[in-house]
Amino acid sequence: MEQQGQQVGSFITGSSMPTQDEKTWGMLSHLSGLLLAFIGPLIIWQTKGKESAWVERQAIEALNFQITVGIAFVASFILTFVLIGACLMPLVGLAALVLSIIGGIKANNGEAYRYPATIRLIK
Numbered sequence: 001m002e003q004q005g006q007q008v009g010s011f012i013t014g015s016s017m018p019t020q021d022e023k024t025w026g027m028l029s030h031l032s033g034l035l036l037a038f039i040g041p042l043i044i045w046q047t048k049g050k051e052s053a054w055v056e057r058q059a060i061e062a063l064n065f066q067i068t069v070g071i072a073f074v075a076s077f078i079l080t081f082v083l084i085g086a087c088l089m090p091l092v093g094l095a096a097l098v099l100s101i102i103g104g105i106k107a108n109n110g111e112a113y114r115y116p117a118t119i120r121l122i123k
Helices: 020-036 039-050 053-082 084-108
Strands: none
Touching: 020 039, 020 053, 020 084, 039 053, 053 084
16 A cells, blocks of 8 residues: 555656656646546546556546545535535535645645545545
8 A cells, every 4th residue: 555655656767756747647637626526537547547657546546536525525415404514515625625736736746645534446
C-alpha cells in the first residue's frame, strides 16, 4: 500500500519522477472533479492512464474520491428530511473543494496524493 507523497509505478521516461506532462494530467484528474464530478477523472483514467502508470494512479484516486463525494451528497440529501443533511451538504462540498485543490497541487508537484476517508472501489 502506497503512502502519501510516494511515487507510484513506472513513468514514460523510466525515471523515478513524472514528466511535466504526467504532472499536468495528474493535476487535471484531481481538478476536473470540481466541474465534472466523476466524469473528468474517468475520462483521464481511460485515455491518459494507458500511457502512464502515474497518471493512472492519480486518476483512479480522484475517481474514487468523486464517487465517495457523490455517495456523501446522496446521504446528505436523504438526511435533509431530518435537518442534519442541510448542515452536511455544505461541509461535504467544502471538503471536496479543498481536498481536490490539495490533490491537484500535490500532483502538479509530482507527488502521489491519496485522499483521506475515501472508499476505494476501483483499485
